[in-house]
Amino acid sequence: MEKRTKITVRDLNLYYGENHALKDVNMNIRENCVTAFIGPSGCGKSTFLKTLNRMNDLVDGVRITGEVKLDDEDIYAEGVDTTVLRKRIGMVFQQPNPFPMSIYDNIAYGPRVHGMKDKSKLDAIVEESLRGAAIFDEVKDRLKKSALGLSGGQQQRICIARALAVQPEVLLMDEPTSALDPISTSKIEELMEDLKKKYTVVVVTHNMQQAVRVSDDTAFFLVGEMVEFGDTKTIFSYPKDKRTEDYITGRFG
Numbered sequence: 515m516e517k518r519t520k521i522t523v524r525d526l527n528l529y530y531g532e533n534h535a536l537k538d539v540n541m542n543i544r545e546n547c548v549t550a551f552i553g554p555s556g557c558g559k560s561t562f563l564k565t566l567n568r569m570n571d572l573v574d575g576v577r578i579t580g581e582v583k584l585d586d587e588d589i590y591a592e593g594v595d596t597t598v599l600r601k602r603i604g605m606v607f608q609q610p611n612p613f614p615m616s617i618y619d620n621i622a623y624g625p626r627v628h629g630m631k632d633k634s635k636l637d638a639i640v641e642e643s644l645r646g647a648a649i650f651d652e653v654k655d656r657l658k659k660s661a662l663g664l665s666g667g668q669q670q671r672i673c674i675a676r677a678l679a680v681q682p683e684v685l686l687m688d689e690p691t692s693a694l695d696p697i698s699t700s701k702i703e704e705l706m707e708d709l710k711k712k713y714t715v716v717v718v719t720h721n722m723q724q725a726v727r728v729s730d731d732t733a734f735f736l737v738g739e740m741v742e743f744g745d746t747k748t749i750f751s752y753p754k755d756k757r758t759e760d761y762i763t764g765r766f767g
């Protein structure tokens with residue numbers, strides 16, 4: 515079945531001061547799919563990911579032109595509440611960054627900030643989020659213990675659960691496995707397959723095999739330009755652009 519577009523990007527340009535870091539990017543990100551961004555270091559993958567939930571707003575000297583729509587809403591329109599936006603579009607980073615508090619409190623943090631006080635509802639959200647991130651069984655007997663006592667791979671799944679706890683629609687993942695061992699990496703990759711049933715997932719990865727394994731669509735970036743975008747199998751089997759072909763065959767990067 516053809517998937518509908520969840521995020522539409524039109525003519526997006528981003529400048530860090532004089533540095534033109536994203537050049538006329540256009541993309542339709544499909545709902546309930548995993549979209550991967552690949553490309554060599556410094557090509558703008560993370561910068562682009564962050565424009566999708568306005569995380570770049572926090573950086574001094576950034577200027578953005580163009581349009582990003584979530585469903586039919588322009589996320590850069592005047593009056594958009596970025597707290598609400600980031601609740602709808604959650605984010606997971608390269609380094610697992612659980613808060614220095616209990617596993618339970620990490621997950622309950624977002625719902626509490628958004629006003630949830632009811633203990634039994636919070637309990638249910640915590641369990642559901644941990645299950646959604648495939649870590650409930652591993653931590654159910656130590657919910658009151660510090661999240662910092664978990665392994666890196668478990669911490670990353672706690673961060674995913676924390677993002678799920680506020681019921682997002684989209685999950686942005688910035689190289690979520692690059693700090694993890696192969697077993698933790700494959701757990702997160704399996705999880706992505708599951709997550710896309712409920713959410714729209716966008717992942718930046720350095721690892722082309724990972725893009726092939728987990729994603730439906732792939733975008734290839736090179737010095738701020740989105741060179742090629744489309745169905746992952748097609749991009750990796752029949753790249754249209756010579757630069758994409760050179761990159762995926764390992765000629766540079």
Ligand SMILES: Nc1ncnc2c1ncn2[C@@H]1O[C@H](COP(=O)(O)OP(=O)(O)OP(=O)(O)O)[C@@H](O)[C@H]1O
Pocket residue numbers: 530533535553554555556557558559560561562573
């Ligand atoms: N906060 C910032 N301030 C100024 N320039 C920045 C900032 N963040 C990134 N840049 C610049 O923007 C360009 C794109 O960087 P970005 O981190 O988005 O690339 P990337 O493809 O994600 O790289 P990597 O894979 O190494 O993380 C680079 O030239 C980088 O130096």
